[in-house]
Amino acid sequence: MPMQxxxxxxxxELSTDxxxxxxxxPSLQPFLKTLSKDTGSGYCCTLDFRxxxxxxxxxxxxxxxxxxxxxxxxxxDRLCPPIPSRFEYLCWIKHLLALHVSSSTDSSAEAPxxxxxxxxxxxxxxxxxxxCSCVYPLLGASAFGWHFVASDVDPTACTWATRNVEKAGFxxxxxxxLVQSMNSGSDVHASNxxxxxxxxxxxxxxxxxxxxxxxxNGSDSDNSSGGPLSTALLESDGALDFCMCNPPFFATAExxxxxxxxxxxxxAAGELWCPGGEVAFVSAIIDDSxxxxxxxxxxx
Numbered sequence: 001m002p003m004q005x006x007x008x009x010x011x012x013e014l015s016t017d018x019x020x021x022x023x024x025x026p027s028l029q030p031f032l033k034t035l036s037k038d039t040g041s042g043y044c045c046t047l048d049f050r051x052x053x054x055x056x057x058x059x060x061x062x063x064x065x066x067x068x069x070x071x072x073x074x075x076x077d078r079l080c081p082p083i084p085s086r087f088e089y090l091c092w093i094k095h096l097l098a099l100h101v102s103s104s105t106d107s108s109a110e111a112p113x114x115x116x117x118x119x120x121x122x123x124x125x126x127x128x129x130x131x132c133s134c135v136y137p138l139l140g141a142s143a144f145g146w147h148f149v150a151s152d153v154d155p156t157a158c159t160w161a162t163r164n165v166e167k168a169g170f171x172x173x174x175x176x177x178l179v180q181s182m183n184s185g186s187d188v189h190a191s192n193x194x195x196x197x198x199x200x201x202x203x204x205x206x207x208x209x210x211x212x213x214x215x216x217n218g219s220d221s222d223n224s225s226g227g228p229l230s231t232a233l234l235e236s237d238g239a240l241d242f243c244m245c246n247p248p249f250f251a252t253a254e255x256x257x258x259x260x261x262x263x264x265x266x267x268a269a270g271e272l273w274c275p276g277g278e279v280a281f282v283s284a285i286i287d288d289s290x291x292x293x294x295x296x297x298x299x300x
């Protein structure tokens with residue numbers, strides 16, 4: 001089982017000197033561009049940010065050098081996550097998890113404060129639409145020792161995510177699950193094909209999802225209308241500490257192209273757009289979280 005890495009103390013401390021990065025990660029060297037000569041420290045360099053492979057190599061370098069996540073890779077046609085901003089998002093979640101908000105009916109309650117009991121608890125989160133990069137679970141497992149369920153409707157994304165998890169040595173921390181795209185009126189996932197509801201190389205997904213037939217018709221056999229949480233989670237997962245996602249922002253493919261006609265990383269359809277866009281995607285997560293909460297509450 002891999003040891004938890006010590007993360008940078010602040011996002012700004014992540015490596016940003018491209019020359020130094022290339023020295024530690026030689027694969028980055030071919031993508032450097034010389035800007036000017038500095039008599040004190042040699043040449044000032046930047047990166048060819050129009051080259052998708054350069055962006056992927058930069059992310060791989062930061063993951064390797066700053067987080068000890070090695071052999072990370074992506075297909076050339078997928079979005080490449082900027083690592084500092086992704087890590088900043090996880091730091092924000094970490095601060096939220098450390099807060100204890102007392103009940104408003106408790107007269108002796110103090111203001112929100114850091115809860116030591118939370119710090120010692122094993123943290124488990126769900127990353128909806130983890131993508132090929134699986135970047136949030138990998139960063140969370142490496143920097144904070146968190147556990148994750150990482151779901152996606154795209155078989156290619158799950159294949160690459162599983163590969164990145166296994167190469168980094170985090171199979172005990174991260175369960176990658178291929179889930180069925182939501183259909184009917186709640187179909188906000190853009191799927192690249194028909195996939196099974198839940199398959200995984202790291203979990204036994206033969207057991208039932210956390211809500212069977214969450215369409216409200218009382219059926220225990222139809223999982224096709226489940227939401228982004230209920231289709232990904234199993235009864236055996238227990239309670240989650242948080243749910244997160246980087247949702248498709250646009251509502252149509254045309255809208256995505258108009259917004260970024262010269263995008264460096266093209267991105268797959270499901271990464272860029274879905275019916276209803278970001279609002280519909282996040283709304284589906286909120287609605288499903290209520291159903292999951294009510295279901296779990298009924299079991300106790």
